[in-house]
Amino acid sequence: MEIFMKKKFLKTLCLTALGIFICSTITMAEEITTSAVIPETSTTVISTTDTTVASTTNTPTDATIVKKKPKIKSTIKKISLNKTVLRLNKKDSRSLKALYTDKKKEGIIWVSKNPSIAKVNKKGVVTGKKKGTTYVYCMSKSKKVKAKCKVVVGNFKYMAVTFDDGPSPYTKKLVDSLKKYNYNSTFFVVGQYVTAKKSVLKESFNNGNEIGSHSYDHAKLTSLSESDIKSEFNKTKSVVKSAIGIYPTLIRPPYGSFNDTVSKLADVPMIYWSVDTLDWKNRNVNYVYKEIIKSADKGEIILLHDSHPTSVDGFIKALPELNKKGYELVTVSELFKLNKKNLKPGTMYYNCY
Ligand SMILES: [Zn+2]
Structure with a gap:
């Protein structure tokens, strides 16, 4: 045993x-x-x-x-660009905006399919080199996620169409139409309407549109005390920042009314207009459409109001024609940048010829 x-x-x-x-x-x-x-x-x-x-x-x-290789974790799940088509002239530079969430700082890279037509730098700034069409790609570093934009280098006429007195119930329709044509505008917003329309403003800004200040309650600034003017500016700055993340980059005083005190208190450039369409008086779609087509020209700053549905619809009606005629609608700040003109805080600008 x-x-x-x-x-x-x-x-x-x-x-x-x-x-x-x-x-x-x-x-x-x-x-x-x-x-x-x-x-x-x-x-x-x-x-x-x-x-x-x-x-x-x-x-x-x-x-x-x-x-099998262990997976390289891509922390970016989706990238989208603010434009599907970017139009510019030879030697000009325009920025593309990439939207993505990158909690672990994976980072992105920009690549041009044909750098002899248009090159792109690491910040998404595209520069036209010669006439033609190519694509610019924005990729996550792991190259698992990407977005593309068609780039057309041609002979375009830059112009700015601006909208005052919003945001309104018609602003969303306008923002969508601008996006459809890969156009941008500058919106001079009235501070008191911003909070209720935060998401439209954010969407508009993400699409590349510019947000300027048109005071808090559409006040005639020249009839206000210095402290009241300050308050009009500061309250608008605060609501705009809470909606889009940055302060308004320009000011358009209501009624175009300004004096030395307004200039002194304005901490950003002030923008008038070179074309007054009188859309606020003539509330008719065809009237607005014709005024836009009639006055369209290089370097113009056209005044419209997105507080009137007739202005929005008249502008939308003009879009295919403006596009066909080679107009490129850009923000006011971009118009000055493209024309290599400086903008100074407190100074009033009337056009960009
Ligand atoms: Zn106004």
Whole structure:
């Protein structure tokens, strides 16, 4: 009985030793195989203590199962650009805006399909090199997510169409139409209407439109005290920042009314207009449409009001024709930048010829 027990004990001991030997052989083979297959990722090879690997690996050759590369985590899930088409002239530069969430700072890269037509820098600024059409891509660093924009380098006439007195119930329709044509405008908003229309304003800004201040309650600034003018500016700055993340970049005083005190208190450039369509007086779609087509020209700053549905519809009616005639609608700030003209805080500008 005792001998039998000793024999059984020895047999178990031998089997255990054999088991350890086989196991350690498998383990070694795994380490060698995985390291050999993916040397560049040897620091991330599946650990030999990984129970999943151990239980599914019966022979050394099965170690090939673990040779697939560990996934490189892409933290950016989606990228979208503010334009599907970017139009510009040779030697001009225009920015594209990429929208994405990047919590772990994966980062993005910009690539031009044909840099001899248009090049792009690491900030998404596109520069026209010669006439033609190409594409610019914005990709996550892992290259798993990307967005593209068609770039047309041609002979375009830059002009700014501006909208006062909103945001209103008609602003959303206007923002959508601008996007459809890959156009941008400057919106001079009345502060007191902003909070109720936060999402439209944010969407408009994300599409590349510019948000300027038109005071808080459409006050005639020249009849106010210095502290009241300050309050009109500051309250509007605060609501705009809460809606889009930045302060208004321009000011248009209501009625175009300003004096030295207004200029002194304005901490951004002030913008008048070169074309008054009188859309607020003539509330007729065809009238507005004709006025826009009649007055369209390089460097103009056209005044409209998105508080009137007739103004919005008249403008939308003019869009295909403006597009066909080679007009490129840009924000006021972009118009000055493209024409290489500086804008100074507190100074009033009337056009950009
Ligand atoms: Zn106004």
